[in-house]
Structures are given as C-alpha cells and as structure tokens.
Amino acid sequence: MPSITLATLQPGDIATIVSIHAEEALHQRLLALGFRSGKQIELVRRAAFSGPLQIRVGTTDVMLRHNEASKIKVCKGVAGT
Amino acid sequence: MKRIALLGMPNTGKSTLFNRMTGGAARVGNWPGITVELLSGKILLGADMVEIIDLPGIYDLHGFSDDEQVVRHFLHDNVPDLALVILNTTQIERQMSLLLQLKQLNMNLVVLLNMADEAKKFGISVDTAKMSALLEMPIFLLSAKYGSGYTEALQAITKALRYPTPGMAEQLRSQLEIDEHIETEMARVLKHSVQVPAQMSDNLTEKLDRAMLHPWLGLPIFFAVMYLLFQGIFFFGQPLQTGVATFFTWLREAMLVPLLGGAPQIVQGLLLDGIYNGVGTVAAFIPIIILFFLFMALVEDSGYLSRAAFLMDALMARLGLDGRGFVMMLMGFGCNVPALMGTRVMRSRAMRLLTMLVIPFSLCSARLQVFVFIAAALFSPKAAPVVLFTLYLFSFAAAILTALIFKHRFKNNEPFVLELPPYRFPTLRQMVLRGWLEVRHFLRRATKFIVAGVVLVWLLTHLPQSAAPASADTLAGMIGGALHPIFAPLGINEQLTIALIFGFVAKEIVIGALAVIYGLSGDSLSSAIGQQLDWVQAYSFMLFTLLYTPCLATIATLQNESKQLKFTALSLGWSLALAWLASFAFYQAARALGY
Numbered sequence: 001m002p003s004i005t006l007a008t009l010q011p012g013d014i015a016t017i018v019s020i021h022a023e024e025a026l027h028q029r030l031l032a033l034g035f036r037s038g039k040q041i042e043l044v045r046r047a048a049f050s051g052p053l054q055i056r057v058g059t060t061d062v063m064l065r066h067n068e069a070s071k072i073k074v075c076k077g078v079a080g081t
Numbered sequence: 082m083k084r085i086a087l088l089g090m091p092n093t094g095k096s097t098l099f100n101r102m103t104g105g106a107a108r109v110g111n112w113p114g115i116t117v118e119l120l121s122g123k124i125l126l127g128a129d130m131v132e133i134i135d136l137p138g139i140y141d142l143h144g145f146s147d148d149e150q151v152v153r154h155f156l157h158d159n160v161p162d163l164a165l166v167i168l169n170t171t172q173i174e175r176q177m178s179l180l181l182q183l184k185q186l187n188m189n190l191v192v193l194l195n196m197a198d199e200a201k202k203f204g205i206s207v208d209t210a211k212m213s214a215l216l217e218m219p220i221f222l223l224s225a226k227y228g229s230g231y232t233e234a235l236q237a238i239t240k241a242l243r244y245p246t247p248g249m250a251e252q253l254r255s256q257l258e259i260d261e262h263i264e265t266e267m268a269r270v271l272k273h274s275v276q277v278p279a280q281m282s283d284n285l286t287e288k289l290d291r292a293m294l295h296p297w298l299g300l301p302i303f304f305a306v307m308y309l310l311f312q313g314i315f316f317f318g319q320p321l322q323t324g325v326a327t328f329f330t331w332l333r334e335a336m337l338v339p340l341l342g343g344a345p346q347i348v349q350g351l352l353l354d355g356i357y358n359g360v361g362t363v364a365a366f367i368p369i370i371i372l373f374f375l376f377m378a379l380v381e382d383s384g385y386l387s388r389a390a391f392l393m394d395a396l397m398a399r400l401g402l403d404g405r406g407f408v409m410m411l412m413g414f415g416c417n418v419p420a421l422m423g424t425r426v427m428r429s430r431a432m433r434l435l436t437m438l439v440i441p442f443s444l445c446s447a448r449l450q451v452f453v454f455i456a457a458a459l460f461s462p463k464a465a466p467v468v469l470f471t472l473y474l475f476s477f478a479a480a481i482l483t484a485l486i487f488k489h490r491f492k493n494n495e496p497f498v499l500e501l502p503p504y505r506f507p508t509l510r511q512m513v514l515r516g517w518l519e520v521r522h523f524l525r526r527a528t529k530f531i532v533a534g535v536v537l538v539w540l541l542t543h544l545p546q547s548a549a550p551a552s553a554d555t556l557a558g559m560i561g562g563a564l565h566p567i568f569a570p571l572g573i574n575e576q577l578t579i580a581l582i583f584g585f586v587a588k589e590i591v592i593g594a595l596a597v598i599y600g601l602s603g604d605s606l607s608s609a610i611g612q613q614l615d616w617v618q619a620y621s622f623m624l625f626t627l628l629y630t631p632c633l634a635t636i637a638t639l640q641n642e643s644k645q646l647k648f649t650a651l652s653l654g655w656s657l658a659l660a661w662l663a664s665f666a667f668y669q670a671a672r673a674l675g676y
Contacts, residue, residue, distance in 0.1 A: 024145070025144065025146070025496050026498070029141070029144065029146075031178075032144075033175065033498060034175040045294060045296075047294070047296075047392060047394060048296045048395065050395060052394045054391065059172050059277070060500060061500065061501040062501060064498055068496065
C-alpha cells in the first residue's frame with residue numbers, strides 16, 4: 001500500500017506509521033509520546049477551520065498541527081494486513 | 082540536608098504528589114546552573130529533614146526544550162541524594178523510556194507508578210515485584226490524588242535515602258547518547274511485568290469529547306464555559322473585594338486615624354494615604370487571585386484547558402500563540418494579574434512571553450469602571466453602551482496587532498505537540514492548594530513594589546507641602562505641565578494627565594484622583610467633566626487609558642514572571658507607544674473630520 005502523510009487521514013481512519021521525517025527536536029518529542037515506525041495510530045478528529053488533528057497512539061491522545069502531521073508518513077490499515 | 086528531586090513526564094501527577102508530600106509549604110527558589118526558579122519544600126522523613134524539589138515535567142532527558150535543558154543542568158550541578166521518578170501507569174508503555182534514561186545516570190532511584198486508580202479502571206495490571214527485580218530498583222504503585230499506596234512509598238523513600246549518594250561520573254554523560262539499548266530494555270521489562278488490554282478506551286472521555294470537541298458545538302460550548310468561569314470569579318470575587326476594602330477603611334478610621342491624630346500632616350498622609358493604601362491595593366488582589374486559580378485548577382486539572390487549546394488553535398496558531406493563550410487573554414478581561422501568572426502552563430518560553438505581551442491589552446474590570454463613569458458623563462444613555470463595546474473591540478484589536486507584530490521576535494521553536502489527557506475530577510484539596518500557593522507567590526513578589534509605587538505617586542501629588550494636593554503646583558502637576566506638549570495633540574488636558582499618572586498605579590483610583598484634582602465628586606464631578614470636555618477628547622482619554630500600562634501590579638507580575646527587565650521595559654514601552662499613537666490617530670482624525 002502506498003504511504004501517505006498523517007495530515008491527509010480522515011476522522012476514524014486507522015493507519016500504521018511508516019516513517020517520521022521531522023527535525024530532531026520534534027522527532028524526539030514524537031518518540032517520547034509513543035510515535036515509532038510500525039506503531040498503529042488513529043485519527044480521532046480534526047478541528048474546525050483546518051485546525052489541529054487529534055491522534056490516538058497507544059493509550060495517549062495528542063493534538064498535532066498540520067505542519068507537524070505532514071512529517072509523519074503512514075499507510076492506511078493495521079500493520080501486517 | 083538530603084535532597085530529593087521529583088522527575089517525570091508532563092501529565093503524570095508529579096505536582097499533585099509534590100503537594101501531597103509538602104502539604105503546600107513550598108517555596109520558589111533559585112538553583113545553581115539554571116535560570117528558572119523551582120518549587121521546593123522541606124519535610125521531615127524518618128528522623129531527618131529533607132528537601133524535595135519539583136523539577137519540570139520532561140519527555141526526554143536528551144531533549145532540546147527549555148524544560149529538558151533545565152532538568153539536565155539541574156542534575157548536572159545539583160546531584161540529588163534520591164531521584165523520585167513518577168510515571169503515569171496508564172501510559173507506562175512509553176514512559177518507561179525516561180526511567181531507563183535516568184537509570185543510566187547511576188542515580189539513587191525510587192519509582193512511583195502514579196494514577197494506579199485510573200490504570201486499574203482501564204484494566205492495566207503491573208507486577209511491581211517483577212518489574213523491581215528486572216530493573217533492580219524499588220517500584221511502587223500509588224495514587225497521589227487519593228493517597229493510596231502513599232505510606233508504603235514514603236517508607237521506601239526514607240529507606241533509600243540511607244544509601245550514599247553516588248556521584249555522577251562525567252563519562253556517564255557520553256554514555257547517555259546510546260539510546261538503542263533503551264528500546265530493547267524497555268520491551269523486555271514491559272513484556273514481563275505489564276499487561277495492557279488490546280483495546281483501551283475511556284468511555285467517559287470519549288463521550289465528553291464528542292460534545293466538547295464537536296466541529297460546530299465545540300466553540301459555543303467553549304465560550305459558554307469561559308463565560309461561566311468569568312461570571313463565577315466575579316460573582317464571588319466582587320463581594321470579597323468589597324469586603325476587603327471595607328475592612329481596610331474601617332481599620333483606618335477606627336484605629337489608625339485616631340492613633341496618628343497627633344502626628345504632623347505630612348507623616349499622616351505618607352503613612353495612611355501612601356503606605357497603608359499601598360497595602361490595601363495589594364490586599365484587594367488577594368480574593369481575585371485565589372478565586373482565579375481555584376477555577377483555573379478546575380479547568381486545567383480536569384483536562385479541559387488542552388481541549389480549549391485544540392478548539393482555538395486554528396486562529397491562535399496564525400498569531401504565533403496557542404489556544405491556552407486565548408484562555409488567559411479572556412481571563413485577562415477580569416484581571417490581568419492572575420492571567421499573566423496563569424501563562425506558566427505554557428512551557429515554551431517564547432510563546433509564553435508573547436502571550437504575556439498580549440494580555441495587558443485585555444480590558445480589565447478596573448478599566449471598565451473608568452469607562453463606565455466617563456461614558457455616562459459624556460454620552461447619552463443610548464450611546465454609552467456602544468462606546469463601551471467599541472472599547473472592547475479596540476482591546477481585541479490591540480492584542481491581535483501586538484501578537485502579529487511581535488510573533489517573529491518571540492518565535493516558538495519548540496515542537497508543538499500537546500497531550501489531551503482523559504477528563505479527571507480535580508479534588509477540592511488540589512484546587513485550594515493551588516489558589517493558596519499562587520497568592521503567596523504574588524504577595525511575596527509584588528507587595529514591596531506596589532507599596533513603593535503607591536507611596537511614590539502620593540509623594541508626587543502632595544509635594545511640595547505648600548501646594549494643594551494634586552494641583553498644578555505639585556510635582557505631579559509640574560510633570561503634567563511638562564508632558565503637556567506630548568498630550569495636547571491627543572486632546573488630553575493637564576488635569577487628565579495627572580489622572581493618568583494616578584492610573585499608572587491602578588485604574589481603580591483614577592476616578593478618585595479626578596475627584597481630588599477637580600475638588601468635586603459624584604454627579605458634580607461628572608457634570609464638570611461633561612462641561613469641560615467634548616466627546617472626542619473624552620474618547621481619546623479612554624483610548625489612552627485602555628492601552629497604556631494597566632497598573633503597577635501588572636508591571637510587578639510581568640517582571641516576576643519574565644525575570645527579564647528588558648521584557649518588562651518592552652511591554653511598558655510598547656503599550657505607551659501604542660496608546661499614544663492610537664489616541665493621536667483617533668483625535669486628529671476626528672478633528673479633521675470636523676467633530
């Protein structure tokens with residue numbers, strides 16, 4: 001399946017992280033919050049007026065702006081399927 | 082004295098545990114190697130007094146954020162006798178990484194798995210005995226909020242403190258770079274000691290979020306919550322403030338005036354109108370600050386503040402701010418001082434400073450008093466509300482303009498990723514403690530400054546002794562005269578200029594000052610002002626009052642919170658410049674149009 005960025009997912013979509021292309025500070029923060037390649041995530045909702053995204057990774061819900069989310073490559077669906 | 086450092090990620094209930102341990106007897110202090118102040122408290126453990134330090138929450142020991150650097154520098158220069166690591170049990174899967182990083186530093190560690198109550202609800206089970214054995218350190222489950230498991234943890238801490246403090250070897254620092262080891266170690270420990278259900282969901286949070294973060298309903302709900310909060314603070318705050326003021330007047334008339342009856346006029350004035358009124362000014366803030374932080378603790382600890390950030394982010398991101406800044410700005414419409422203190426939730430310094438630059442333009446309740454009085458004196462009952470409304474618009478416009486102008490100077494360079502924690506009920510204890518700590522912080526830092534300011538203004542308006550108070554012959558009058566060329570193009574006369582000098586102390590006293598300056602009060606004062614000024618001059622005066630420095634307490638708070646004289650001066654200078662420019666533009670334009 002071709003990989004897309006996290007920013008293009010729709011609410012309710014479940015995807016698997018393929019890779020993270022962020023500068024070091026953001027990369028480290030994402031790692032600490034549980035974002036790793038191979039990890040499954042869910043886009044819970046998008047805020048109005050092209051606001052931030054709510055993303056569930058493991059047991060943590062975080063909000064990401066478009067700019068940050070577009071640095072995370074994902075492929076739709078659960079890993080291995 | 083032995084030192085215990087509290088370490089953990091954000092949202093682990095670290096501060097709740099700190100408050101439970103120190104019982105609110107904490108104070109802020111400076112430490113070698115770092116520039117920010119940290120909360121610390123001394124408690125009796127076993128037979129010895131120990132000092133507990135609350136370090137900022139960090140995600141990663143090697144990170145680049147301000148907080149992560151603070152923690153690194155603190156540990157480097159002040160190796161604690163014991164590091165108490167607090168992990169959120171519901172997120173143990175990812176928080177273990179921080180623990181393993183700390184373990185490599187070879188410090189004395191005790192691990193507390195907090196929010197055990199929540200983890201149990203979610204079906205997460207932890208085998209602490211097994212985890213302890215695997216990691217070779219004492220590990221305890223507890224709930225800092227409700228206190229379960231707390232006694233056992235304290236005993237373990239007391240015991241661990243008996244071990245000698247290991248020195249942190251310099252070569253360990255370089256070893257810190259090797260993170261791959263941590264990943265495999267983390268997987269090993271988690272596999273053997275933790276069970277997390279495959280599908281984890283917090284039904285309550287899910288349901289609440291469906292309404293609170295609804296694409297259309299979210300914002301109306303947000304504004305309704307803010308409105309209630311605002312009304313709540315002032316519903317309870319106004320009578321309390323009046324009560325404090327009544328008490329101070331009573332004490333003055335019943336005790337101090339008779340006591341000082343024999344003293345010379347100038348001494349009486351200095352003590353009563355200077356120092357005593359200064360103390361009264363400070364005291365008037367106490368109920369508002371306590372209430373503000375009672376409610377703020379509710380909003381913050383319940384998890385709603387990060388939802389507000391989510392809802393307002395689309396707009397605020399364009400201004401270089403975040404949604405939490407918007408909440409503080411709204412609260413600033415009540416009183417700027419606690420709103421400025423509240424910006425502490427923002428962990429990026431640049432974003433926090435930008436928010437602090439914006440907040441003083443919020444039309445606070447003290448300024449509203451001035452505007453209501455002047456609008457009533459100069460405008461018809463029909464026009465007055467419209468005038469007030471335009472002032473609110475100017476207030477928002479000034480805030481937005483300031484953010485747009487300065488957002489590049491205070492550019493946030495920290496990654497913006499905010500956690501949305503599950504909704505929680507804060508305990509009353511947490512709320513009261515927060516209010517109490519904040520008010521003590523304010524009193525300790527701002528009292529001297531505010532009293533000194535009030536005394537100075539009293540001296541300016543009463544010296545030389547031969548002159549009538551606040552008249553043109555006093556120092557203030559002379560300053561007013563000297564400033565006249567600056568204020569004349571704004572349509573602000575000398576009497577009003579003196580009132581603006583008073584307004585520098587607090588907007589609450591502007592009307593009182595006008596009464597002294599004109600020698601009139603109440604209706605006769607408002608009709609005198611109504612006859613002397615036309616509406617263009619009055620509006621220009623209100624515009625200036627809206628935009629220039631709110632009050633001494635705000636300046637004191639700006640300085641306390643930023644710890645940077647340059648920043649305070651920038652805020653002061655910018656608001657004065659903006660006030661002058663806006664009034665000038667308005668006055669000259671109105672006159673040019675023939676009004």
